[in-house]
Amino acid sequence: MLIAFNKPFQVLCQFTDRSQPPRATLAGFGLPAGVYPAGRLDHDSEGLLLLTDDGALAHRLTDPRHKRPKTYLVQVEGEAGEDRLQALRRGVALKDGPTRPAGVRALPSPPALWPRDPPVRHRKTVPDCWLEITLTEGRNRQVRRMTAAVGLPTLRLVRIAVGGVGLDGLAPGQWRTVTVPPG
Missing domain, CATH: 3.30.70.580 (Pseudouridine synthase I, catalytic domain, N-terminal subdomain)
Structure with a gap:
């Protein structure tokens, strides 16, 4: 089952x-x-x-040998310029070694998700954006550590798919x- x-x-x-x-x-x-x-x-x-x-x-x-893709919607603090997106796509050096390359794209607008309780704190002076990230490995807190490594701390993380x-x-x-x- x-x-x-x-x-x-x-x-x-x-x-x-x-x-x-x-x-x-x-x-x-x-x-x-x-x-x-x-x-x-x-x-x-x-x-x-x-x-x-x-x-x-x-x-x-x-x-991880089966490389089953896991897809996440990730709200990050900051603006995801092409340089940061490319760094995530290539793979990021973390303390436990480099990550595999990831599928990453910036979303043009926030995804239609349910409200979170409590909500993510909104700050008018700090921009945020949404990314879609697909990994083929699953290290502890990997998405959060990857986005932080490129200067985009994660505010909200929602996994939307595993494999099919x-x-x-x-x-x-x-x-x-x-x-x-x-x-």
């Missing part, structure tokens, strides 16, 4: 939390018993999270069963 779930902002990608006070987890969304995340999204990231009850499938979906699976209209907190993508 493969589940597409739209993970809300500030929800952990696990079913329990032992911290005090406890944080929101996947347990509050009526997901089928026996599924677990195939990959992760940070507590402060939103969007598509795949869950499965099949360990071999989870491995195929998450192992997309959000396709799921509201935050909603899920559906999906067909396993080939590969």
Whole structure:
């Protein structure tokens, strides 16, 4: 079984939390018993999270050798000039080594997304813009570290697709069963 779930902002990608006070987890969304995340999204990231009850499938979906593309909509602080976009496209040197080249494009206007609660703080004197970034690897906080490395700190991060699976209209907190993508 493969589940597409739209993970809300500030929800952990696990079913329990032992911290005090406890944080929101996947347990509050009526997901089928026996599924677990195939990959992760940070507590402060939103969007598509795949869950499965099949360990071999989870491995195929998450192992970087399979180079399954992951696409994100990213609101960044600053203006994304062509030099910064090219740096992201070529790959960025991070502390844990250079990243693979990424698909990156500036969006002409903000995407039609659900409101975030709490909203991203708007500052009149600091410009922001939206990027679409597609990666074929998945390091810890990679998108945030890449955009910061080129001088564009991430304000909001929403994963919209993994391989052939997309959000396709799921509201935050909603899920559906999906067909396993080939590969």
